[in-house]
Amino acid sequence: MKAVLVIADGMADVPLKELKRRTPLEAAQTLSMDRIADLGICGMIDVIAPGIPPGSDIAHLALLGYDVMEVYTGRGALEAIGSGVDILPNDLAFRCNFASVDKDFNVMDRRAGRIENEDAAKLAVAIEESLRDDPPDVGDILFKSSVQHRAVLRLSGPNLSPMVSDTDPLKTGVKVLKSRPLDNSREAKRTSEILNKLTQQMHEAVKNHPTNEERISRGLLPANNVLIRGVGQLPEIDPLTLLYGIHPAAIAAVPLVRGICKTAGMRLIPVPGATGTYETDVIAKAKAAVEALHSYSFVLIHVKATDLAGHDNRPPKKMKMIEKVDALTTHLINNVDLDKTFIAVTADHTTSSIKQAHSGEPVPVAIMGPHVRVDDVKEFGERPCMKGGLGRIRGKDLMPILVDLLGKAEKAGS
Numbered sequence: 001m002k003a004v005l006v007i008a009d010g011m012a013d014v015p016l017k018e019l020k021r022r023t024p025l026e027a028a029q030t031l032s033m034d035r036i037a038d039l040g041i042c043g044m045i046d047v048i049a050p051g052i053p054p055g056s057d058i059a060h061l062a063l064l065g066y067d068v069m070e071v072y073t074g075r076g077a078l079e080a081i082g083s084g085v086d087i088l089p090n091d092l093a094f095r096c097n098f099a100s101v102d103k104d105f106n107v108m109d110r111r112a113g114r115i116e117n118e119d120a121a122k123l124a125v126a127i128e129e130s131l132r133d134d135p136p137d138v139g140d141i142l143f144k145s146s147v148q149h150r151a152v153l154r155l156s157g158p159n160l161s162p163m164v165s166d167t168d169p170l171k172t173g174v175k176v177l178k179s180r181p182l183d184n185s186r187e188a189k190r191t192s193e194i195l196n197k198l199t200q201q202m203h204e205a206v207k208n209h210p211t212n213e214e215r216i217s218r219g220l221l222p223a224n225n226v227l228i229r230g231v232g233q234l235p236e237i238d239p240l241t242l243l244y245g246i247h248p249a250a251i252a253a254v255p256l257v258r259g260i261c262k263t264a265g266m267r268l269i270p271v272p273g274a275t276g277t278y279e280t281d282v283i284a285k286a287k288a289a290v291e292a293l294h295s296y297s298f299v300l301i302h303v304k305a306t307d308l309a310g311h312d313n314r315p316p317k318k319m320k321m322i323e324k325v326d327a328l329t330t331h332l333i334n335n336v337d338l339d340k341t342f343i344a345v346t347a348d349h350t351t352s353s354i355k356q357a358h359s360g361e362p363v364p365v366a367i368m369g370p371h372v373r374v375d376d377v378k379e380f381g382e383r384p385c386m387k388g389g390l391g392r393i394r395g396k397d398l399m400p401i402l403v404d405l406l407g408k409a410e411k412a413g414s
């Protein structure tokens, strides 16, 4: 038996006036996801707990069956791992943003106009050179740009502490923050001092860089600062193979989800055309999943852009993206052996188009496959799934349910 789990990021939403009080998922044409609901069992998932809006990081850890209160150690390390940066125990990893600041260090744009990968890579080289020529007082340091404005900073060595605050003020028009120690330890004080020095050094390394001068001449904002946030350390989690006896693989484009899957011991399947954007090639993803099911017993497919449309409050765009996810599931239904394969669809959280943020409502889930106990739900959506046979479960309950369907669950008691 095999299973494929489709997670559409932030797909769940709230009823919207412009959609006649339907959610984007209810309003979109989703014949294949409706079929999964019709032939399967449905329910609602409180990904962490009722009323708690989850970040995508802990949401995915929960959907993979982990107790996030126990294992979560910050987003930085997970994103770093997903960007191809190795993190060892005790390393500190930070998420960084190339940003634009004025001469007084006020943030003009936290994402430097969503700088292109090529420009960010050139600036990252300048930062690396500066760190090599004038190394900060730390065992080892690595800075790497990933996608657009995003980058990763890794500090290694003794006497470091994750108990430090971010330099990212999370809004524009205010000054870049100074990192502060969050406890009284020497290590936290030292680490925050290193971050503040680094902020200045990285600014010096890129402020007059030819790439920035060229950006200004094109009428673009210069990427003349690096905001540091989201410190994380390597989470100590057991791989899914050990926990559930499955052979897992993952298809995901965004570094964060890739990092989580890799940390969970899943093989990352590269898919050309999978971009994490609206243009992502969902059929290429589905084809890769069908292929992967020959070698792996559990395949996760993550689609990011449903979430972006919610954050941007673009319901028609969100519906379109949901329809792309539906096309992905159509390909799965048509190409996997339905006598031996379970197909599950869900979201990692609700992204409310009204709040333009993650919110705490539960997300719908549907699972079809051989011998699933079918309920009366005929359509996939927030409203219909409330009446489903799975009832209302927690995120961490989903994996045990799938593992049980796969016939791999261990009996409790004797």
Ligand SMILES: [Zn+2]
Pocket: 009, 010, 055, 056, 057, 059, 307, 348, 349
């Ligand atoms: Zn998410």
